[in-house]
Amino acid sequence: DDGQWIERDAGYITKYLPVNQENIDRFTGTGGREGIFGMTIGEENTGIQFFGTKYNALIIFPILALLIGIWQFFAFPIINFVFNLKEKIEWKSSDYFAFIIFFWVAITLFMAWSKLKFTYTFGLAVAIGAGLVAYNLFEFMKSRTKFEKQIIGLCLGFMLLVGIASGTFFMTQNAPNIEYTYGWKPALAWLKDNTPKDAKMFNWWDEGHWITFIGERAVIEDNRNIDLNADVDAAKFILSESKEEAIKLVEKYGSDYIIFGSDLLEKQNSMVIYAYLYEPEKKNTELGRYFSRMMNCNPNTDKLTGVTTYSCGGGANVFSQEQMNALPTKYIS
Structure with missing residues (x-):
């Protein structure tokens, strides 16, 4: 993508490190898109409260990796210098790699x-942190007695076992429900079995992880929202009344298939906010048009009279056959 990923990933760092007031406001969710707009998006919430369920006991490994790094790269050199311990510090090639980690x-x-x-960004760091901790433990055990090695090995094995076991238990007790919009499960199963493996979907970000994990197909965006331009274009596709414009949007991303949930019919106002994110003057004029x-x-057919009625919205609204046929199927200004 012409190096856009470098700019995007670097942007995460420059936007969220608390080095200025703007970043602090963005981090705390009190400013800009991460304010009122961000509060409507689950993924824009803080993640700390979900650490227990997302990473379980494995969270200990990146924490230990940080403590090892603090001691090795900062605390020990400072102590050595302040107290003039004259301990020679020599960096091995692996130390440079550990510094990056x-x-x-x-x-x-x-x-x-x-x-x-x-969440997924840190998931990779959890794995690499576990590797760093294991490496340091193995180095530490080289000069230890057999009994000490056994104790350390048991502790390491226990942490890994607890992490894997708790993750397995959590998955069985918290199976994700993707039936909020009817038809997603069979659609994803069909997608996996009937489309080329290199096929790419034109989709909304809500279902991005479902499509990649269950359907095993590429998407233009997912729940990480790493490409805001894709959010904008997908929303414009939903709102577009021009077939030519819609086709151009799909071709822009090289997508082979289009997949959306019917729930977007209820999110027309949200689609306007996304579609005209960079054109606020249009958003202000278009917002009132879209509400659904x-x-x-x-x-339901009465067995005695044979009359068919339609129960809508959980029985709150009942329509006759004539009323249902009279409902418009196109937008009316």
């Missing part, structure tokens, strides 16, 4: 702490 873990920990959408409420309607 230290900052990787520290920055992604802060990102995941501040925003739920960075989706209701599932089920037909």
Whole structure:
């Protein structure tokens, strides 16, 4: 993507590190898009309160990796200098790699702490942090007695076992529900079995992870919201009344298939906010045009009279066959 990922990932760091008031406001969710607008998006919430369920006992590994890094790269050299211990510090090639890992873990920990959408970003750091801790433990055990090695090995094995076991238990007790919009499960199963493996979907970000994980297909955006331009274009596609414009939007991303949930019919106002994010003057004039409420309607036929009625919205609204046929199927100004 012409190096856009470098600019995007660097942007995460420059936007969320608390080095100025603007970043602090963004981090705390009190400023800009992360303010009122961000409060409507689950992934824009802080992530710290979900650490227990997202990372379980494995969270100990990146924390230990940070403590090792603080001692190795900062605390020990300072103590050595202040107290003139004359301990010669020599960096091995692996130490340079560990130095990079230290900052990787520290920055992604802060990102995941501040925003739920960075959960996956920190997930990689959890794994690499566990590797760093294991490496240091193995180095430490080389000069230890057999009994000490057994104790350390048991502790390491226990932490890994608890992390894997708790994750397995959590998954079985908290199976994700993707039936909020009817039809997603069979659609994703069909997607996996009937489309080319390199097919790309044109989608809304809500279902991005479902499509990639269950349907095993590429998407233009997912729950990380890493490409705001894709949010804008997907929203414009939903609102577009021009077939030519809609086709151009799909071709822009090289997508082979279009997949959306019917719930977007209820989110027309939200679509306007996204579509005209960079054109606020249009948003202000278009917002009132789009307002909708989706209701599932089920037909019921009286066995005695044979009359069919339609119960919509959980029985709150009942329509006759004539009333249902009279409902418009196109936008009316």
